[in-house]
Amino acid sequence: MRRIGIDVGGTNTDAVLLDAGSVVHAVKTPTTPDVTGGILTALDLLGRHPQVARGAIDGVVIGTTHFVNAVVQRRGLAPVAALRIGLPTGASLPPFCDWPTDLAALARGAVFMLEGGHDYDGRPIMPFDEPRMREAARQIRGLGLKSVAISSVFSPLDPSHEERAREILLEECPEAAVTLSYQLGRIGLLERENAALLNAALADLARVTIAGFRAAIEASPIAAPLFLTQNDGTVMSAETAMALPVMSFASGATNSMRGAAFLSGLQDAMVVDVGGTSTDVGQLRRGFPREANSVVEIGGVRTLFRMPDLLSIGLGGGSIVTGAPLRVGPASVGYRLTEEALVFGGRTLTATDAAVAAGLVQIGDTAKAAAVSRATAQAVLDAAREKLEDAIDRVKTQAGAVTLIAVGGGAFLVPDRLQGVSEVVRVMHGDCANAVGAAIAQVSGETDQVYSEMTREAAIAAATAQAVERAVAAGAERSSLETVDVEDMPLAYLPGNALRVRVRVAGAMRGRAG
Amino acid sequence: MDLEPITLDDIECLAVGAWILGTGGGGSPYLGLLNMRRLYAEGHEVRLMSPFDLADDDRVAVVSNMGAPLVGQERLADSRNIARAVEIQEDYLGRKFRAVMSLEIGGGNGIQPLMAAAHLGLPVVDADTMGRAYPEAQMTSVAVGGLMPYPCALYDPRGIEAVVTKVPDWKWMERASRKICVEMGSIASTCKAPRTGAEVKAWAIHFTVSKAIRIGRRVREAQRRHADPIAAILDEAQGRQLFRGKVVDVARRTTEGFLRGRATIEGLDEDRGSRLEIAFQNEWVVAWKADGGDMAPIAMSPDLICVLDTVTGHAAGTETIRYGMRVTVVALPAPPVFLTPKGLDHVGPRAFGYDLDFKSVFEP
Numbered sequence: 001m002r003r004i005g006i007d008v009g010g011t012n013t014d015a016v017l018l019d020a021g022s023v024v025h026a027v028k029t030p031t032t033p034d035v036t037g038g039i040l041t042a043l044d045l046l047g048r049h050p051q052v053a054r055g056a057i058d059g060v061v062i063g064t065t066h067f068v069n070a071v072v073q074r075r076g077l078a079p080v081a082a083l084r085i086g087l088p089t090g091a092s093l094p095p096f097c098d099w100p101t102d103l104a105a106l107a108r109g110a111v112f113m114l115e116g117g118h119d120y121d122g123r124p125i126m127p128f129d130e131p132r133m134r135e136a137a138r139q140i141r142g143l144g145l146k147s148v149a150i151s152s153v154f155s156p157l158d159p160s161h162e163e164r165a166r167e168i169l170l171e172e173c174p175e176a177a178v179t180l181s182y183q184l185g186r187i188g189l190l191e192r193e194n195a196a197l198l199n200a201a202l203a204d205l206a207r208v209t210i211a212g213f214r215a216a217i218e219a220s221p222i223a224a225p226l227f228l229t230q231n232d233g234t235v236m237s238a239e240t241a242m243a244l245p246v247m248s249f250a251s252g253a254t255n256s257m258r259g260a261a262f263l264s265g266l267q268d269a270m271v272v273d274v275g276g277t278s279t280d281v282g283q284l285r286r287g288f289p290r291e292a293n294s295v296v297e298i299g300g301v302r303t304l305f306r307m308p309d310l311l312s313i314g315l316g317g318g319s320i321v322t323g324a325p326l327r328v329g330p331a332s333v334g335y336r337l338t339e340e341a342l343v344f345g346g347r348t349l350t351a352t353d354a355a356v357a358a359g360l361v362q363i364g365d366t367a368k369a370a371a372v373s374r375a376t377a378q379a380v381l382d383a384a385r386e387k388l389e390d391a392i393d394r395v396k397t398q399a400g401a402v403t404l405i406a407v408g409g410g411a412f413l414v415p416d417r418l419q420g421v422s423e424v425v426r427v428m429h430g431d432c433a434n435a436v437g438a439a440i441a442q443v444s445g446e447t448d449q450v451y452s453e454m455t456r457e458a459a460i461a462a463a464t465a466q467a468v469e470r471a472v473a474a475g476a477e478r479s480s481l482e483t484v485d486v487e488d489m490p491l492a493y494l495p496g497n498a499l500r501v502r503v504r505v506a507g508a509m510r511g512r513a514g
Numbered sequence: 515m516d517l518e519p520i521t522l523d524d525i526e527c528l529a530v531g532a533w534i535l536g537t538g539g540g541g542s543p544y545l546g547l548l549n550m551r552r553l554y555a556e557g558h559e560v561r562l563m564s565p566f567d568l569a570d571d572d573r574v575a576v577v578s579n580m581g582a583p584l585v586g587q588e589r590l591a592d593s594r595n596i597a598r599a600v601e602i603q604e605d606y607l608g609r610k611f612r613a614v615m616s617l618e619i620g621g622g623n624g625i626q627p628l629m630a631a632a633h634l635g636l637p638v639v640d641a642d643t644m645g646r647a648y649p650e651a652q653m654t655s656v657a658v659g660g661l662m663p664y665p666c667a668l669y670d671p672r673g674i675e676a677v678v679t680k681v682p683d684w685k686w687m688e689r690a691s692r693k694i695c696v697e698m699g700s701i702a703s704t705c706k707a708p709r710t711g712a713e714v715k716a717w718a719i720h721f722t723v724s725k726a727i728r729i730g731r732r733v734r735e736a737q738r739r740h741a742d743p744i745a746a747i748l749d750e751a752q753g754r755q756l757f758r759g760k761v762v763d764v765a766r767r768t769t770e771g772f773l774r775g776r777a778t779i780e781g782l783d784e785d786r787g788s789r790l791e792i793a794f795q796n797e798w799v800v801a802w803k804a805d806g807g808d809m810a811p812i813a814m815s816p817d818l819i820c821v822l823d824t825v826t827g828h829a830a831g832t833e834t835i836r837y838g839m840r841v842t843v844v845a846l847p848a849p850p851v852f853l854t855p856k857g858l859d860h861v862g863p864r865a866f867g868y869d870l871d872f873k874s875v876f877e878p
Contacts, residue, residue: 125589
């Protein structure tokens with residue numbers, strides 16, 4: 001398997017070639033405003049390496065924060081027609097009801113609420129109101145809305161009303177980009193619907209951006225299918241990413257943790273990713289980041305996305321040092337490090353300058369670091385260590401010392417000895433861990449359903465079988481699939497020993513022959 | 515008579531405080547809060563009434579949303595449903611209500627009376643019948659008081675309306691109304707047996723709405739000032755910290771239609787080296803602590819056992835608590851009505867199947 005992994009970050013675009021389980025070559029280039037230019041440059045740089053030019057590439061896997069940034073920064077969003085099926089329930093809380101006003105103003109094209117949806121036991125709440133659906137579809141066409149989000153009560157258990165609504169919609173509006181809420185998720189109508197609405201708002205941007213990714217690959221010497229990484233550290237096809245751009249929201253952080261696991265060979269460890277401005281600390285469990293257990297807000301919108309449970313602190317290579325009492329960060333010179341840091345001839349004392357003065361790393365003009373006294377350098381590194389120790393302790397889920405993998409461009413700030421850490425592991429290509437994470441991304445399948453009148457074992461087996469089929473449909477090699485997460489919860493008040501089961505499986509991507 | 519207007523900020527605080535008083539159960543108040551934000555944006559306002567301003571022969575509607583919290587995440591709370599349940603009860607009784615009151619202040623049901631009150635133009639009585647959340651119909655102060663358990667009105671927005679007109683006791687009310695609730699989709703808006711003003715004054719648990727608002731306000735203030743929200747809760751509610759640690763195991767099972775199980779928390783900070791286990795039946799019921807081998811019960815119902823997110827001070831529910839969460843466990847004092855021998859029969863540890871003599875955290 002030969003794969004190229006690319007991470008499109010806020011500052012740099014990194015690319016690596018992975019062949020037979022090891023990193024052959026890694027490159028770094030500045031991210032461009034159009035995103036595509038940076039990728040083209042990175043692929044071009046990578047393509048010049050003799051071992052890249054030799055032999056076919058099985059896939060180019062891109063991780064990007066482009067779509068989540070569009071929501072946070074309120075740019076590139078399309079107006080959405082929201083269609084909810086579930087009346088007479090939930091009428092007082094229509095789509096967009098808990099959105100920030102500014103974001104709702106950009107994304108709310110029109111709202112329609114129709115009779116239909118299901119109860120937890122599979123009975124329809126009401127028959128689906130098809131005549132009203134057709135009327136709504138005609139109004140959507142009349143309004144010229146091109147992006148539509150459809151949600152239905154308990155659709156993760158029975159998506160038939162959402163699917164029928166899409167059929168009718170496409171008969172009237174054949175060009176519409178349609179998001180069905182059940183494709184995004186879990187029980188929790190408002191949060192699932194919010195994800196569908198965000199996704200529909202990103203439809204245009206996703207089409208243009210992913211077409212740009214494809215164009216960059218076509219213009220490069222590399223011929224390979226395009227994949228994008230999603231929040232859980234697995235891949236989706238370019239087609240899926242175009243249909244479900246929200247699934248890439250957390251892929252940057254996830255990729256760096258997965259890359260750290262791969263480069264170190266460790267499956268259960270803590271990962272610290274030190275960048276220019278901030279440091280993310282997270283916990284690997286069986287090679288995947290542990291997920292956050294609370295509701296995740298994206299740009300102020302409540303969702304149930306599966307996001308890694310990360311603690312971000314204001315510490316990085318560009319952290320500005322201020323005196324009396326000495327403080328390191330959270331302010332940072334960011335991408336201006338190469339102009340403002342002392343070692344680059346600038347006038348700002350940064351954490352990088354202290355590390356250079358202490359002889360931990362050679363960056364820029366090391367002679368210029370002589371301006372930093374030994375005592376000051378040590379005080380800065382001590383302050384950084386204390387911040388790291390505190391963050392590690394907060395993320396820990398078990399007592400006792402942990403193994404820590406240090407990655408990212410600022411990993412030199414992580415000392416070899418830290419309180420609560422048994423060993424600090426440093427890895428080759430750790431500064432491109434996120435691109436490595438993209439290159440090794442797996443394929444997954446997930447299910448989340450309520451079962452009744454079944455034993456716990458039978459319910460988990462049924463859920464696992466469904467998750468496996470979903471993973472295979474998404475391109476996984478069946479024989480490689482492993483269960484990575486099982487969660488079961490008996491449901492209070494429901495009859496028949498009702499059990500909610502969530503199963504996720506992941507495995508290797510099928511080769512092109514398979 | 516003083517009718518205190520409740521501001522939207524009060525309701526934001528109520529949502530936080532009611533979730534804490536839910537002692538793990540009752541469901542998140544978030545959807546109720548969204549309904550109230552909408553009603554206030556439309557110009558509604560709800561007023562709070564002291565229970566002692568009720569006339570003895572006033573009638574008070576006791577409301578709650580009954581059913582599975584999971585279903586509530588899909589069939590979203592709609593303020594008009596609970597108002598309709600009150601109207602069904604009025605039609606059946608042939609008499610108007612003077613005010614609305616919560617069955618349980620804990621969890622989402624702490625907000626239900628406000629939703630009904632906004633539509634009906636009635637005040638909300640500053641009281642409830644649990645002072646927290648409890649899983650069963652007989653676990654209320656009015657059941658301890660031996661008051662009449664019927665009639666109970668149930669409503670489903672498809673236009674299904676039911677009244678359980680007569681039952682021999684509270685446990686039969688639990689069984690009969692639960693069956694109807696399940697047919698409605700395991701969710702129903704309910705207006706329980708009405709109470710007279712005299713009954714509310716004698717048997718309700720007083721000033722719990724304003725208590726929940728005060729607790730929520732202290733948490734929100736502490737968050738704004740980056741102060742410790744747990745300390746603020748303990749100070750406001752005269753509580754006691756029991757344990758601080760990380761959740762290392764949660765075992766859940768369904769028996770007789772309830773969520774039962776046990777959460778295990780490993781100590782951190784001053785509790786490092788010890789372990790706390792808390793049993794639950796929808797709500798937290800008994801907590802045992804182990805310092806070495808032996809487990810000893812250190813807190814039990816009716817004392818309120820609250821499991822809180824150590825950083826935010828927000829409550830962790832028995833359905834949502836998960837491995838790895840950092841939590842602080844606190845006890846808050848029980849309403850005095852539950853500390854009587856009859857009260858302990860209804861809600862003491864033996865009512866939940868634990869052969870323990872009740873000993874309060876707050877006994878000297």
